[in-house]
Amino acid sequence: MSLLEVRGLRLDLPAPSGAIRVLRGVDLSIEPGGSLAVVGESGAGKSMLALTLLGLQPEGADVRGSIRLLGRECVGIGDRAMRRMRGGGIAMVFQEPQGALNPVMTIGRQVAEGPRRRGLGRGAARALAGEALARVGLDPARYPLDLYPHQLSGGQRQRVMIALCLAMRPKLLVADEPTTALDATVQAGVLALLRDLAEGEGMGLLLVTHDLAVAAAMTERVAVLYAGHIVETGPTAAVFARLAHPYTRALAAARPGLDGGGGVPIGGRMPSPRNVPPGCPFAPRCPRADDRCRAEMPPLAAGADGHAVACFHPHGRGT
Amino acid sequence: MTGPLLRIEGLTKRYRPPSPLPFLNGPPRTVLDAASFTLAPGEALGIVGGSGSGKSTLALCGVGLLRPDAGRVVFAGRDVTGERAPPGMQMVFQDPKASLDPRRRIAAIVGEPLRPAKGEREGLVAEALGEVGLDPAVGGRLPHELSGGQRQRVAIARALVARPRLVWLDEPVSALDVSVQAQVLALLWSLRERHGLAYILISHDLAVVARTTERLVVMEGGRIVEAGTTAEVLARPCHPYTQTLLDAVLPFDPKAAKARLERFRRDRPRGA
Numbered sequence: 001m002s003l004l005e006v007r008g009l010r011l012d013l014p015a016p017s018g019a020i021r022v023l024r025g026v027d028l029s030i031e032p033g034g035s036l037a038v039v040g041e042s043g044a045g046k047s048m049l050a051l052t053l054l055g056l057q058p059e060g061a062d063v064r065g066s067i068r069l070l071g072r073e074c075v076g077i078g079d080r081a082m083r084r085m086r087g088g089g090i091a092m093v094f095q096e097p098q099g100a101l102n103p104v105m106t107i108g109r110q111v112a113e114g115p116r117r118r119g120l121g122r123g124a125a126r127a128l129a130g131e132a133l134a135r136v137g138l139d140p141a142r143y144p145l146d147l148y149p150h151q152l153s154g155g156q157r158q159r160v161m162i163a164l165c166l167a168m169r170p171k172l173l174v175a176d177e178p179t180t181a182l183d184a185t186v187q188a189g190v191l192a193l194l195r196d197l198a199e200g201e202g203m204g205l206l207l208v209t210h211d212l213a214v215a216a217a218m219t220e221r222v223a224v225l226y227a228g229h230i231v232e233t234g235p236t237a238a239v240f241a242r243l244a245h246p247y248t249r250a251l252a253a254a255r256p257g258l259d260g261g262g263g264v265p266i267g268g269r270m271p272s273p274r275n276v277p278p279g280c281p282f283a284p285r286c287p288r289a290d291d292r293c294r295a296e297m298p299p300l301a302a303g304a305d306g307h308a309v310a311c312f313h314p315h316g317r318g319t
Numbered sequence: 320m321t322g323p324l325l326r327i328e329g330l331t332k333r334y335r336p337p338s339p340l341p342f343l344n345g346p347p348r349t350v351l352d353a354a355s356f357t358l359a360p361g362e363a364l365g366i367v368g369g370s371g372s373g374k375s376t377l378a379l380c381g382v383g384l385l386r387p388d389a390g391r392v393v394f395a396g397r398d399v400t401g402e403r404a405p406p407g408m409q410m411v412f413q414d415p416k417a418s419l420d421p422r423r424r425i426a427a428i429v430g431e432p433l434r435p436a437k438g439e440r441e442g443l444v445a446e447a448l449g450e451v452g453l454d455p456a457v458g459g460r461l462p463h464e465l466s467g468g469q470r471q472r473v474a475i476a477r478a479l480v481a482r483p484r485l486v487w488l489d490e491p492v493s494a495l496d497v498s499v500q501a502q503v504l505a506l507l508w509s510l511r512e513r514h515g516l517a518y519i520l521i522s523h524d525l526a527v528v529a530r531t532t533e534r535l536v537v538m539e540g541g542r543i544v545e546a547g548t549t550a551e552v553l554a555r556p557c558h559p560y561t562q563t564l565l566d567a568v569l570p571f572d573p574k575a576a577k578a579r580l581e582r583f584r585r586d587r588p589r590g591a
Contacts, residue, residue, distance in 0.1 A: 041496045042467065154370070183369045183523040184567035192583040210496045213569040217576035236573045254501040256526045258553055258568055263530045265502040269466075 001071050003172055003204045004030040004053070004090075008065035009075075011045075011052055011228075019062070020273045022048045024228035026065075027300070030172065030221075035198060035205040037215030037236070039251070040225035043270050046208045049225065050176045053206070054092050055082035070171060087114050091165035095177040097157035101149040107133065107160045108145025114168045132163040136193055155186035159193065166197065172204040173197070179214070191218060212252055216240055224248050227270055227281035230300060234307030242307070244314040247282045280311070288313040322396070323357035324517050325485060330354045330380050330390035332373075351376045352541040353390065360484065361515040363508070365528030365549060367564060368538035374521045377538070378487045381519070382410045395484065404432075409478035413490035415470035419462040425473055426458030432481040447480040448473075451506055468499030475503070479510065486518045492527060504531045526568045529553060537561045 011023040022045045030036050040046050051057050053067060055074060067074040069089050074082060094100040102110055111129035112122075120128065130140045136159040149157050158178060165173055175194060179187035195218060198205040207218055215222045216236060223233040224245060232245040243249040253264040268285035271277055279296055283289040293312055302308035331354075333347035351373040358364050368374045379385040381392055386401040399405040409432065412418040419428055430444045445455035451472040462470055471491060478486050488507070492500040508531050510516050522528050528535060528549065535552045537545040537560065545558040556562050566583075569576045 041498050184525070185369050185523075185563055188567045188569075188580075188583045192580055195580060196584055211569075212497075213571050213576055216571060216573040217569050217580045240571070240573050251498065252571065254498040255571065256501065256504065256530050257571065258526055258529050258565070260530045260550075262526075263501045263504055265505050266498045 001032075002029045002068070003032045003034065003070065004028070004206070005068040006053070006066070007068075009049070009052065009067060010062075010064040011048060011057060012062040013058060014060050014062070015274065017274060021276055022228055022273050023052070024276075026225070026228070026230055028223055028230065028233070030204045030206060032171070033198070033202045033204055034221070035207065035219040036221045036223060037207045037209055037219040038223050038225055039209055039212055039215050041210060041251075041270060043227075043273075044225045045228045045273070046210075046225050047176055050092065050174050050206070050208050053174060054086055054090055055079070056092075087118070087168035087170065089170060090172045090174060091168050091170035093158070093161050093165055093173065093175040093178045096181055097154065097161045098149070100161055101157060101164075103149055106146045106148060107138075107143075107152070107163075108140075108147075111145075111160065111163050111167050114164065118168075128167055129163070132167040133160070135166060135197070136160070136163045137189075138163065153186075155182050155190060158182060158190050162190075162193065162197070166201070169201070170203060172206060174206045174208070176208040177210070178207070180210070194218070212240075212255060224251070227276065228273060229281060229297070229310065231282065231310045232308065233300070234302075235305065238305050238307040242315065244307070244309040244316075245282075245311050246286045246288050246313075246315065249315060250285075324360040324362070324395060325358040325381075326391075326393040327354060327356050327377075327381065328391045328393065330377060330387045330392070332376050332380055332385060333388050350541050351380065351387070354538070354541075354543050355390075356536055356543065356546060358485070358517055358519065360517055361511065362517050362534065363511055363532045364517075364519045365532035365535045366519060366521045366538060367523065367525055367528055367535065368560075369523055369564075371540070372538040373541035374538050375489055376541075378410065378489050378519070378521055382408055382487055384410075406481075407484045409481070409483040409486045411471075411474050411478050411486060411488040411491050414494055415467065415474045416462070418474055419470060421462050423461075424458065425460050425462070425465070428462070429458070429473060429477045429480055431477060443480055444476075447476040450479060450510065451476045452502070466499075468495055468502060471495060471499075471503055472506070475506065479516075482514070484515075484517060486516060487521070488518060489521045490523070491520070493522065493524065500527070507531060523564075524568070525553065525564050537564070 006028045009023055009026040012019040012021050038046050063075055108129050111132055112125035115125040115128050138159055179190050209215055219236055222236045222239050223230050226247050232248045243252050250266045254266055256263040271281050279294040280298055283293040298310045298312045300308045300310040330351055332351040333349050335347045336345050354377055366374045380387040383401055383403045391398055392400045426444050429447055430440055433440055448455045453472050492503050520528055520532055532549050535549045536543050539560040545561050
């Protein structure tokens with residue numbers, strides 16, 4: 001049984017000027033202990049996808065399709081049932097630990113809060129919090145449980161956020177740009193920690209990032225999201241070796257390299273989800289687009305190695 | 320003009336750690352320790368370092384938003400130490416959301432550095448917006464109506480409108496997506512080529528400065544620990560901290576990236 005199985009997921013947000021179509025038929029799956037990176041620019045719908053998986057989509061959003069977590073359907077099950085799923089089943093690390101942590105509550109109490117709500121006694125929850133904080137490198141001997149978030153650095157706050165999830169022993173950890181707000185050297189430490197935990201606890205990892213290199217380092221599989229569609233997905237090594245979709249390739253070329261290469265801007269802008277043109281959403285920016293691309297959306301066609309591309313004119317190996 | 324455009328001489332800044340009881344103040348902490356460098360007209364300099372390395376303090380002292388405890392800032396042959404944004408010098412901050420007044424229209428924001436009497440104000444604002452690749456019609460909008468990348472372009476347009484000779488940019492792209500980062504960095508480089516603009520680009524990410532600067536200064540703990548041409552420093556780093564920053568840039572190849580992460584997992588410092 002898959003840990004997470006998402007099929008045909010659609011998300012519309014109501015707006016006075018007509019629905020905003022944020023997710024437009026997303027399929028993805030993660031095996032137990034597996035890892036997947038969802039890569040894309042801001043506005044592609046990555047964060048909204050992460051929130052929807054946890055049932056935290058904005059109020060009034062219209063969610064259709066299927067999200068099966070540990071074999072149980074999560075779409076349309078209501079707040080109470082979803083709350084039970086969160087924590088033990090699925091937990092999320094947000095981009096900005098400052099915003100996600102309570103500034104007037106000690107880190108020990110915040111980490112213990114989840115287990116307490118599950119009915120664990122105060123002493124046991126506190127012990128569990130100490131353990132979780134030690135697991136993320138904040139040994140209570142050096143970082144007492146009664147510290148407040150402002151007494152910690154940005155990287156340490158992100159570790160508290162991870163400990164908070166960890167204390168609930170989730171089967172799947174969703175991390176939305178967990179290192180974007182951090183320094184390059186601190187980023188490496190937090191990524192290493194997430195990898196350690198995923199392997200050590202047998203936890204599945206869904207990582208949302210705009211940085212292809214973070215995906216390269218962290219996950220076995222990758223899915224590239226563009227304007228609410230997955231345009232390319234497959235084993236990370238295969239996707240990076242080919243960069244078959246013109247968008248994936250443009251994203252790779254935009255990234256500055258140490259050798260002074262890269263840094264090539266992608267011309268144009270992602271279409272607004274309020275006003276989506278027919279056909280492939282990347283066509284207006286794509287050097288390979290023709291009339292067919294502008295008229296019909298290419299299906300996500302899978303090859304033998306599980307590498308799938310939604311493009312009528314994909315790049316081959318080395319082209 | 321011969322000689323450097325900017326000379327930073329022994330800039331030092333100390334802060335007293337805050338304490339609930341004023342007489343219990345600890346010894347002052349030196350966050351910027353005798354930093355010195357020069358910048359030629361039209362040159363692009365990168366300053367890299369982690370948080371707490373003193374790079375932002377250096378920029379704030381450089382543009383006069385902070386008064387240094389020691390040292391001098393000499394700009395175009397004139398001592399401008401402690402003078403707020405002296406003529407010909409501008410600054411762009413990390414978070415355009417915080418540095419643009421949310422209640423003012425874009426045209427008013429961009430025109431800010433211009434003197435009120437300046438007649439051709441409208442034309443200059445439109446030109447500056449065009450230069451950063453924005454439609455001058457954007458001038459009538461409010462900051463929240465723009466995307467993050469567009470807002471950062473507005474901040475750059477504001478810095479450029481008065482035709483400065485030097486712009487300090489403190490982490491101008493770290494809040495932006497990779498693709499928008501590339502746009503903003505390419506824009507900076509082309510402005511330098513077209514107008515001979517000198518800039519100082521501050522970042523924690525070596526990959527960001529690799530392409531867009533000619534010389535590099537590496538800072539750690541308030542000190543400049545390494546300086547040289549960007550190519551030299553990247554190819555042959557001398558200071559261990561520079562090597563740490565280099566290692567933090569993940570390679571693009573999945574195999575190499577995973578091997579790098581393995582190394583971090585083996586010998587990373589705990590709790591950092």
